[in-house]
Amino acid sequence: MKKNKAVVVFSGGQDSTTCLFWALDKYEEVEAVTFDYNQRHNEEIEVAKEIANDLNIKHHVLDMSLLSQLAPNALTRDDIAVKDGEDGDLPSTFVPGRNLLFLSFATILAKQVDAKHVITGVCETDFSGYPDCRDVFIKSLNVTLNLSMDDQFVVHTPLMWLDKAQTWELADDLNAFDYVREYTLTCYNGVRGDGCGECPACKLRRNGLETYLKQRAEVTE
Numbered sequence: 001m002k003k004n005k006a007v008v009v010f011s012g013g014q015d016s017t018t019c020l021f022w023a024l025d026k027y028e029e030v031e032a033v034t035f036d037y038n039q040r041h042n043e044e045i046e047v048a049k050e051i052a053n054d055l056n057i058k059h060h061v062l063d064m065s066l067l068s069q070l071a072p073n074a075l076t077r078d079d080i081a082v083k084d085g086e087d088g089d090l091p092s093t094f095v096p097g098r099n100l101l102f103l104s105f106a107t108i109l110a111k112q113v114d115a116k117h118v119i120t121g122v123c124e125t126d127f128s129g130y131p132d133c134r135d136v137f138i139k140s141l142n143v144t145l146n147l148s149m150d151d152q153f154v155v156h157t158p159l160m161w162l163d164k165a166q167t168w169e170l171a172d173d174l175n176a177f178d179y180v181r182e183y184t185l186t187c188y189n190g191v192r193g194d195g196c197g198e199c200p201a202c203k204l205r206r207n208g209l210e211t212y213l214k215q216r217a218e219v220t221e
């Protein structure tokens with residue numbers, strides 16, 4: 001297994017694109033994997049393809065359309081609105097076990113392409129109720145994956161303890177700030193870059209961006 005090769009779980013959004021740059025900085029060989037599960041906006045897959053192509057990265061798109069059968073939700077069904085979780089409920093974008101599946105498939109792919117490292121942009125800090133984004137879960141799954149394939153994969157989560165402002169800072173440190181800001185798609189309404197400005201994903205992204213830009217301005221003053 002190649003110690004200098006990584007597979008990045010990649011959606012074309014801010015977080016996973018930052019992870020892609022993080023991996024490119026660290027490993028000689030990087031491949032990306034995107035899961036197609038009939039996202040509300042197929043634009044997401046297109047953006048992921050474009051970015052991977054642009055960065056000259058081998059890109060795998062895996063069909064995970066069965067997810068919409070298992071968990072009809074706001075990301076895959078037009079008749080369910082995207083909204084924040086209220087009163088401790090999970091947000092309507094939640095697909096139970098999604099990261100469990102994505103990381104497992106990404107690691108099976110890593111085995112096939114001979115990569116020791118698997119990178120995912122999950123994050124506990126902006127915790128919106130996804131239990132399979134927690135650090136303890138990722139570590140547990142890492143052990144399970146290694147046992148399942150009798151191998152020594154390392155699952156990396158560079159964003160685990162970062163807030164959104166710090167994720168922008170990381171992109172900046174990797175000389176990818178402008179790229180991430182302009183080309184990625186985070187918006188639930190399928191608008192690239194700064195997005196529609198109205199949906200929960202855009203608000204979260206903008207708040208982090210504004211916080212980071214303010215901090216950066218203070219440092220350079």
Ligand SMILES: [Zn+2]
Binds near residue numbers: 186191195196202
């Ligand atoms: Zn939006």
